[in-house]
Amino acid sequence: MATSIIPQIFGVPLKYVSLIVLIVQNSMLVLVMRYSRLVSTTQYHSSTAVLMSELTKFLVCLYIAVSSSITEKGTSFNWSHIYREILGGDSWKMLIPAGLYTIQNNLQYIAVSLLDAATFQVSYQLKILTTALCAVSLLGTQLSKTRWISLVVLTLGVILVQLPTENKQLEQKEQTIDLNSAQFLGLLAVFVACILSGLAGVYFEKVLKGTRKSIWVRNVQLSLFSLPSALIGIIVMEGASVNQNGFFYGYTSWTISAIACQAVGGLIVAVVVKYADNILKGFATSISIILSCLASVWLFDFQITRLFTIGTFLVIYASYTYGREEASLQKPSALPITTADSGDDEIDNKAHHK
Numbered sequence: 001m002a003t004s005i006i007p008q009i010f011g012v013p014l015k016y017v018s019l020i021v022l023i024v025q026n027s028m029l030v031l032v033m034r035y036s037r038l039v040s041t042t043q044y045h046s047s048t049a050v051l052m053s054e055l056t057k058f059l060v061c062l063y064i065a066v067s068s069s070i071t072e073k074g075t076s077f078n079w080s081h082i083y084r085e086i087l088g089g090d091s092w093k094m095l096i097p098a099g100l101y102t103i104q105n106n107l108q109y110i111a112v113s114l115l116d117a118a119t120f121q122v123s124y125q126l127k128i129l130t131t132a133l134c135a136v137s138l139l140g141t142q143l144s145k146t147r148w149i150s151l152v153v154l155t156l157g158v159i160l161v162q163l164p165t166e167n168k169q170l171e172q173k174e175q176t177i178d179l180n181s182a183q184f185l186g187l188l189a190v191f192v193a194c195i196l197s198g199l200a201g202v203y204f205e206k207v208l209k210g211t212r213k214s215i216w217v218r219n220v221q222l223s224l225f226s227l228p229s230a231l232i233g234i235i236v237m238e239g240a241s242v243n244q245n246g247f248f249y250g251y252t253s254w255t256i257s258a259i260a261c262q263a264v265g266g267l268i269v270a271v272v273v274k275y276a277d278n279i280l281k282g283f284a285t286s287i288s289i290i291l292s293c294l295a296s297v298w299l300f301d302f303q304i305t306r307l308f309t310i311g312t313f314l315v316i317y318a319s320y321t322y323g324r325e326e327a328s329l330q331k332p333s334a335l336p337i338t339t340a341d342s343g344d345d346e347i348d349n350k351a352h353h354k
Contacts (some may be wrong), residue, residue, distance in 0.1 A: 017285045026288035027263040030124075031295055033109065034117040036254035038300075044250030045238045046088035046109035049259050050102065051230035057265035065216035078215050085213065091221050093207050098225035100200035105262070106233050107193040114186030118296040118308070122161045122291055123190045126313050126323055129154055130198030138202050150322040157314030162187065285323070286316040 037043060066082060112120050129151050135141040143151075162183075208218065234242055242249070293312060296302035 023284045023287050023291070025261060025265055025287065027291040027295065029258075029265060030112060030117045030292055031299065032254060032261050033112045033258045034120070035111045035299065036252065036258045037109075039254050040250060040252055042250040044252070044255050045234070045242055045247075046113070047106055047230070047234040047237045048242065049109065049248050049255060049262075050105045051227065051234060053105065053259045053262040054102070054223055054226040054230050056259065058220065058227065060263070061216055061219045061223055065214065067218050068214065068216055085217050086224065089213075090207075094218065094221040094225050095199040097204045097207075098222050099229045100196045100203075100228045101222070102229035102233060103197040104193045104200065105230075106237065107189045109188035109197070111186045111193065114182045114189070116296060116300055116302050118293040118302050118304075118312075119161060120186070120190065121292040122308075122315050123158050123187065123311050124194065125154060125285075125289075125319055126158055126191065127194040127197045128319060130194045131201050132198075134198040134202040135205075139206065147322055150318045154318035154322070157311040157318060160311030160314065163307050163311075194253050232321055236283045285319050289316055301323075 037046075067083075069085070071083075115123070131142060132141075132151055138145060204218075204222070223317070263337075289312060291309075293302070293304060297304060337344070
């Protein structure tokens with residue numbers, strides 16, 4: 001009986017290597033995005049960063065899709081075949097999730113500009129709740145009692161993270177109106193982004209269940225159709241400023257780093273989904289949250305309060321429990337992979353099977 005060969009890098013199983021990279025990427029994404037908005041007095045146009053990220057994803061996914069097609073089918077490079085694969089048939093179905101993901105990515109930049117990195121990282125785990133609710137309502141997914149409890153604990157944890165302490169209220173007394181407005185707008189952006197993430201992820205899963213096209217072709221379509229949406233976002237959000245100051249106005253090395261982190265996140269998750277299970281991915285998410293919180297203390301003088309600690313613990317526990325339950329109910333190979341939604345939310349936008 002033949003034994004399967006476990007891919008390794010320098011003697012380390014690929015699933016562990018990919019998980020380490022995922023932890024670093026998840027932790028770095030929110031920190032780099034936040035820092036890129038603070039490092040310079042001249043802020044770059046976040047909508048242009050979203051467009052550049054989508055363009056990068058498109059080029060990388062196109063390369064992988066073409067290479068995979070040539071390798072698997074043993075055919076030579078053929079532009080007409082690639083054109084039919086990407087733009088033929090039901091490719092129009094990707095217009096909806098592409099638009100939703102583009103809006104979501106713009107909201108991420110708004111939220112990370114208004115909230116501290118740690119609060120954003122923890123609050124953004126609400127995507128697990130919104131994705132689950134969308135799966136239940138749109139796909140008729142059955143959730144176990146354990147997973148429902150996990151979602152309740154997750155929500156409670158996020159609420160605790162948002163509650164101000166008495167010390168914070170005293171320190172911010174003179175700036176209450178401005179700070180509260182920024183906090184509210186930031187949390188609203190996070191909440192809407194989570195809803196869009198859930199809708200787009202579930203829709204993407206539904207399309208994948210009824211298609212013969214490869215995952216990478218679908219991701220090429222998703223990135224390609226995101227480009228017009230991102231361009232519209234630039235015109236609507238910052239059109240006048242971009243026209244006056246230029247597309248790359250305010251760009252720094254940190255801006256490029258934020259774009260790169262957002263673009264490669266989905267590619268990393270693609271490897272993790274293939275070689276690891278949900279328990280390990282949940283562990284990676286938990287470690288990323290902890291690292292982001294600790295780094296925020298050092299980089300942004302973030303103060304970790306008792307309520308924040310309790311809330312973060314509940315979110316980590318709920319995320320891990322939810323992923324562990326999912327791992328026992330489904331096969332890893334059944335999970336669709338999308339590179340549209342950056343960071344750890346890629347994990348939770350995958351299939352929620354019955």
